[in-house]
Amino acid sequence: MPDDRPSFPARPVAPVTLSRLKAACDGWLETEADTERYRTAWRDGWRGTADLVLRPKTTEEVARLVRICAETRTPIVPQSGNTGLTGGGQPHAGGGEVILSTERLREIRAVDPLDDAMSVEAGVTLAEAQAEAEKVDRLFPLSLAAEGTCCIGGNVATNAGGVQVLRYGTMRALVLGLEVVTAEGEIWDGLRTLRKDNAGYDLKQLFIGSEGTLGIVTAAALRLFPRPKDAATALLSLPSAETGVRLLAALKSALGERLTAFELMHPSCFDWATETLGHADPLPGAGWRALIQADGPGPQGAMREALEQALAGRMEAGEVLDGVLAETVAQADALWRIREDQAEVQKRVGAGVKHDVSVPVPRIPAFLEAADAALEARFPGTRPCTFGHLGDGNLHYNPVRPADMDDAAWRAATLEVNAIVHDLVARFGGSITAEHGVGRLRRAELGRVRSGTELDLMRRVKRALDPQGLLNPGKVLPD
Ligand code: FAD
Secondary structure (H helix, E strand, O other): OOOOOOOOOOOOOOHHHHHHHHHHOOOEEOOHHHHHHHHEOOOOOOEOOOOEEEOOOOHHHHHHHHHHHHHHOOOEEEEOOOOOOOOOOOOOOOOOOEEEEOOOOOOEEEEEOOOOEEEEEOOOEHHHHHHHHHHOOEEOOOEOOOOOOOEHHHHHHOOOOEOOHHHHOOHHHHEEEEEEEOOOOOEEEEOOOOOOOOOOOOHHHHHOOOOOOOOEEEEEEEEOEEOOOEEEEEEEEOOOHHHHHHHHHHHHHHHHHHEEEEEEEOHHHHHHHHHHHOOOOOOOOOOOEEEEEEEEOOOOOHHHHHHHHHHHHHHHOOOOOEEEEOOOHHHHHHHHHHHHOHHHHHHHHOOEOOOEEEOOHHHHHHHHHHHHHHHHHHOOOOEOOEEEEHHHOEEEEOOEOOOOOOHHHHHHOHHHHHHHHHHHHHHOOOEOEOOOOOOOOOHHHHHHHOOHHHHHHHHHHHHHHOOOOOEOOOOOOOO
16 A cells, blocks of 8 residues: 555644534544544555544534534544445545545435436435436436445546546446535536536536545435446457457457447456355356346347347357356346456455556457566566456556465566556556546556646646645645
């Protein structure tokens, strides 16, 4: 874990401030035991100290609390479902911060199928938002493995992506409007559902992906889509990652918008999924795999036929070696589970250095080749464990410790591994974080890979919206 000391002197929040915050909040937690789950991340050991966890129930309550924090210069760590993977939602170790969790802002404010839109509060989980859309025969298409726990507030704050970005885009494309409490405790009601709105700057885009550093998201107006009534899922064995890129292009041409997901997985992902979680490998001994999903309006079976047709010539073209097409929803779910469990698999395998990078899709094979070779040269025996959303150029490139290297030495090499991978990402025109965000994990790296001009513009935005620097200090922007 890189050095994560904040750039503010940690001093405990004054007792009088804590009393004011408690009096203004319907639900707060204070003891070590009660605050443990808010102070600790699910993975990677991020944890810290919070003088208080505030759990307001309404936007007005959030605003009241933020005003007290602004008056008393109390730093705030916003949080929703606490599933983030970059240490952005945890306080620092020294204390002196309060966590403001939006998990109890739980209202579904409006669902309008005629407008293909719904407005929900920040503490509604992603799975609940999906279910609300389904009730009116619509789809809210953001989908990711943490969807039962992560919340809309966190999804907005991290510009979450997931497995259907290829067809529907990230949260930037799915958010129509926002309600935000500013660093001064004002409420900005931008919960509009308009598709066209050129009246001034698009403020919501500033808050999306800002990881709690510019404002506290209390509600979001979300875009809905027709719910697909028919789906086809296939797992294919590929000769190489390079053929995966060609296959993706061919399927895009054949299926157009019906192609909703195209995931690429290294063979070791399957080996470890079998070993650690007991998954059955549907294509034992195969090399790179592609997990593909196509959705359509129906009738039932039409998508399977369309996918079969689209794949028909691909074997002859040498892009596919073998494959299975799910016959039932249960089979499709089982294939997806192997993909969705990869975060858990990695947690159990341990010893992986995590990267969440994006590279232009046609350059992915060359990037993989260069990164694998560079790591092999520096750390012989490094085992690749790469998976990700090939359709979006987004790879979780997580090399695992060489078998003959001890854990401590590999952990000590983390920053060097990061630098090797991220330098190549830059060389191939990519980004050091495609969907998980910067948080604390990539803060120093951001300073290394983005230009001085770009960083200066970001700092000016931060100063304009959070002049006292109280919202999630020590996150995202490097010192
Ligand atoms: P939190 O973890 O609570 O917070 C994340 C960040 O947002 C923090 O910086 C926090 O300060 C800020 N924040 C939280 N709530 C607010 C708010 N109301 N206002 C302002 N700032 C706020 N992510 C993807 O994009 N794609 C994936 O495919 C994906 N897969 C995952 C799989 C697993 C198993 C896990 C554990 C995580 C995965 N993630 C993925 C990461 C994570 O789930 C997402 O980043 C998610 O959007 C975070 O939502 P959350 O509610 O848990 O946010």
